[in-house]
Amino acid sequence: xxxxxxxxxxxxxxxxxxxxxxxxxxxxxxxxxxxxxxxxxxxxxxxxxxxxxxxxxxxxxxxxxxxxxxxxxxxxxxxxxxxxxxxxxxxxxxxxxxxxxxxxxxxxxxxxxxxxxxxxxxxxxxxxxxxxxxxxxxxxxxxxxxxxxxxxxxxxxxxxxxxxxxxxxxxxxxxxxxxxxxxxxxxxxxxxxxxxxxxxxxxxxxxxxxxxxxxxxxxxxxxxxxxxxxxxxxxxxxxxxxxxxxxxxxxxxxxxxxxxxxxxxxxxxxxxxxxxxxxxxxxxxxxxxx
Amino acid sequence: xxxxxxxxxxxxxxxxxxxxxxxxxxxxxxxxxxxxxxxxxxxxxxxxxxxxxxxxxxxxxxxxxxxxxxxxxxxxxxxxxxxxxxxxxxxxxxxxxxxxxxxxxxxxxxxxxxxxxxxxxxxxxxxxxxxxxxxxxxxxxxxxxxxxxxxxxxxxxxxxxxxxxxxxxxxxxxxxxxxxxxxxxxxxxxxxxxxxxxxxxxxxxxxxxxxxxxxxxxxxxxxxxxxxxxxxxxxxxxxxxxxxxxxxxxxxxxxxxxxxxxxxxxxxxxxxxxxxxxxxxxxxxxx
Numbered sequence: 244x245x246x247x248x249x250x251x252x253x254x255x256x257x258x259x260x261x262x263x264x265x266x267x268x269x270x271x272x273x274x275x276x277x278x279x280x281x282x283x284x285x286x287x288x289x290x291x292x293x294x295x296x297x298x299x300x301x302x303x304x305x306x307x308x309x310x311x312x313x314x315x316x317x318x319x320x321x322x323x324x325x326x327x328x329x330x331x332x333x334x335x336x337x338x339x340x341x342x343x344x345x346x347x348x349x350x351x352x353x354x355x356x357x358x359x360x361x362x363x364x365x366x367x368x369x370x371x372x373x374x375x376x377x378x379x380x381x382x383x384x385x386x387x388x389x390x391x392x393x394x395x396x397x398x399x400x401x402x403x404x405x406x407x408x409x410x411x412x413x414x415x416x417x418x419x420x421x422x423x424x425x426x427x428x429x430x431x432x433x434x435x436x437x438x439x440x441x442x443x444x445x446x447x448x449x450x451x452x453x454x455x456x457x458x459x460x461x462x463x464x465x466x467x468x469x470x471x472x473x474x475x476x477x478x479x480x481x482x483x484x485x486x487x488x489x490x491x492x493x494x495x496x497x498x499x500x501x502x503x504x505x506x507x508x509x510x511x512x513x514x515x516x517x518x519x520x521x522x523x524x525x526x527x528x529x530x531x532x533x
Numbered sequence: 534x535x536x537x538x539x540x541x542x543x544x545x546x547x548x549x550x551x552x553x554x555x556x557x558x559x560x561x562x563x564x565x566x567x568x569x570x571x572x573x574x575x576x577x578x579x580x581x582x583x584x585x586x587x588x589x590x591x592x593x594x595x596x597x598x599x600x601x602x603x604x605x606x607x608x609x610x611x612x613x614x615x616x617x618x619x620x621x622x623x624x625x626x627x628x629x630x631x632x633x634x635x636x637x638x639x640x641x642x643x644x645x646x647x648x649x650x651x652x653x654x655x656x657x658x659x660x661x662x663x664x665x666x667x668x669x670x671x672x673x674x675x676x677x678x679x680x681x682x683x684x685x686x687x688x689x690x691x692x693x694x695x696x697x698x699x700x701x702x703x704x705x706x707x708x709x710x711x712x713x714x715x716x717x718x719x720x721x722x723x724x725x726x727x728x729x730x731x732x733x734x735x736x737x738x739x740x741x742x743x744x745x746x747x748x749x750x751x752x753x754x755x756x757x758x759x760x761x762x763x764x765x766x767x768x769x770x771x772x773x774x775x776x777x778x779x780x781x782x783x784x785x786x787x788x789x790x791x792x793x794x795x796x797x798x799x800x801x802x803x804x805x806x807x808x809x810x811x812x813x814x815x816x817x818x819x820x
Contacts, residue, residue: 251716252636259629259690260644266685267651267659274662326553333550338543341551347803348554351561354798356745358763359791362770363560366567367580374563374580405557417810458653466655469747473767476774489657489748496661497752505661513658520653 271513278507288503295507304485305508309515311396312487316464319400324456326404327411328449332441334412335419346416350409357406361473364402365390368477390478402470407463411456418452419445454527458520465516468493488512568592568789572782592789604790606758607765611744611794614676614761618683619740626686626735627728630693631720635701645694651687657748664752678753679761683743689735696731697724733808737801744798762794 281291299305330349334342352360367373368389376386389398422445430440468489475482475490484494488508496505559581566583567575569592574584596604633645663682667673672681701724709719725732747763754760760768766787773784802809 248636249638252632252638252641254716255632255636255720256629256644259625259648259685262625262681262684263648263651263687266663266682267654267687270659270662270666271654273666274658277662277665330550330553333546336543336546338541338546339550340542340544340547345550345554347806349557350802351799352557354741354802355561355795356747356763358745358747358767359795360560362766362787362791363564367560367563372576372580377579405560409557413810462653462655466657468657472747473770476771492657492661493748493752496664502661502665506665509658509661513654516655516658517650517653 271510274506274510274513277503278510280503282501282503295504296511298504299507299511305488305491308485308488308491312465312467315396315400315467316461318397319403320457320460320464322400323404323408324411324453324460326408327415327456328446328453330408330412331415331419331449332445334416335445336437336441338437346412350413352406352408353410353413355406357402357469358473360402360406361470364398364405365474365477368398390474390481392481395474395478395481399467399470399474403463403467407460411460414456415449415452418449422448450527454524457523457527461520461523462516465512465519564788564792568785568792570785570788572784575784575788588785589789592785593793596786596789596793599786603757604762604765604786607760607762608794610676610759611761611763612797614679614683614746614750615740615743618680618743619736621680621684622686622689622739623732623736625684626689626693627725627732628720629690630695630731631697631701631724631728633690634694634697635703635706648687648690652691656682660749660752663749667753673753674756674759676759679743679746679750682749683739683746686735686739686742689739692735693728693731696728700727700731730808733805737805737809740801741798762790766790766794 278295279290279292280288281294282288330345333339334346339345367375370376370386370388370390373389375389379386388394426444426448427440430444435443466489467487471482471486471490472493475486482490484498485491489512492505492508492512495501495508499505563581566581569587569589570578570584571586571588571591574586574588578584633641659682664673664678667678672678705723706719709723714722744761745763746761747767750761750764751767754764757765757768769783769787769790773787
């Protein structure tokens with residue numbers, strides 16, 4: 244009986260696992276394999292061991308891109324998660340008028356493809372014809388160069404914040420709705436007010452959801468590609484082919500035709516994301532159990 | 534509900550939230566306004582209000598006729614890629630999540646742990662090696678190049694496992710087994726219904742991921758008639774910014790095409806909100 248049940252269990256998980264291996268494990272292994280070779284004009288493809296990784300770790304263009312997305316992560320993710328948290332708490336407090344309308348309105352940008360978000364904001368940022376420049380001009384102010392070297396990272400951060408704050412809000416709001424009401428009653432009995440309840444009951448209950456949102460944000464930041472790739476056309480002198488690690492891997496593979504090195508860069512980037520995500524999880528979980 | 538809790542509405546907080554809402558909706562308002570303008574008005578008139586000419590019908594007509602009506606093709610491609618990927622991913626996740634949740638076979642924990650670890654593997658790190666593999670087996674420049682990689686959703690599997698644990702009582706399964714129902718009939722007729730909110734959640738979020746996909750089709754496809762709408766519009770936008778004259782008058786097409794392409798997803802989210810909000814609650818509470 245139990246052996247039969249086990250066999251049925253394998254049948255249920257088999258379709259997922261087959262596709263999982265074919266589309267995730269195999270490409271990952273293949274990237275690892277490719278990254279150990281180098282293609283040369285003379286002599287063809289040769290095994291070079293970890294040479295591509297040595298090259299990557301000393302490649303200033305790659306390291307510059309990694310530092311840039313790290314900076315992006317440190318600026319953008321706290322703003323986005325704090326906004327999402329604030330919105331979720333405000334919605335959950337039950338003191339808003341129009342709360343359903345507000346909830347859906349903040350969430351709607353998530354359903355907009357990042358390509359279209361980048362196209363829209365690119366136009367809004369436009370230094371000559373964009374509405375922001377028009378408004379500044381009407382007020383007699385100099386138009387900020389939102390596509391310039393100084394502000395570009397912030398302009399990109401704004402696009403990503405616009406796209407994903409609503410998503411994070413919904414995740415956190417869903418988690419808040421699931422907090423057992425006995426917790427609130429206990430807090431009320433203890434005389435806790437709205438803010439006190441939010442701080443002492445709601446935010447601790449949100450920890451798993453916040454961690455999840457944080458992990459997804461780490462992954463999203465470090466593989467930043469769509470928004471800078473589209474902005475590149477508007478500001479080619481600001482966004483070069485190594486602006487983010489992913490843009491760099493893309494241009495290595497498809498412009499320079501250096502697939503072996505591109506595989507090494509992809510592999511390293513994936514590894515870095517996994518390591519950072521695990522470290523964050525460990526840090527958060529350790530603090531939870533004092 | 535406790536009796537003594539009367540919630541007084543807060544005008545201050547409501548106004549603050551409405552101010553934020555303006556930020557989130559203003560770009561979309563701009564898009565609606567811009568889709569009614571000619572190229573001249575896109576540059577010449579104030580961006581956040583309508584111009585004298587209302588050229589939305591003309592823009593729509595051009596959108597669906599110019600360049601051999603390729604835009605309609607892109608929309609259709611996007612819909613096919615997204616629906617097949619999302620349906621497949623949700624089904625695989627439902628089968629697998631139920632299997633992991635309810636069948637204690639040998640290796641269950643280890644295999645599930647492996648899938649969990651893969652949530653953190655960034656999809657774009659896989660795109661280049663997947664491209665190289667697909668190039669060797671002749672899958673590049675086919676719809677499968679977009680659909681196959683989108684079928685794997687490790688987070689979806691995790692969500693469905695949590696959901697199956699919560700929503701499918703063991704006693705119900707035992708009763709069905711005693712009645713002599715086969716395992717796959719039980720899944721089809723009993724389990725799938727109980728998993729519906731989770732299923733819809735995975736379906737919708739894979740739908741969004743595939744609908745919005747850009748990197749994968751960008752590298753996998755170079756035949757414009759296979760493009761999804763994201764890659765097509767990005768190409769048009771590039772030719773619009775590269776120089777007006779030679780490219781033709783494509784800017785209104787980019788704007789109107791953008792507006793049109795976001796309507797189906799927004800509608801899907803609004804219509805199915807009851808499902809995905811429940812489904813998300815399950816996934817975000819358990820850890």
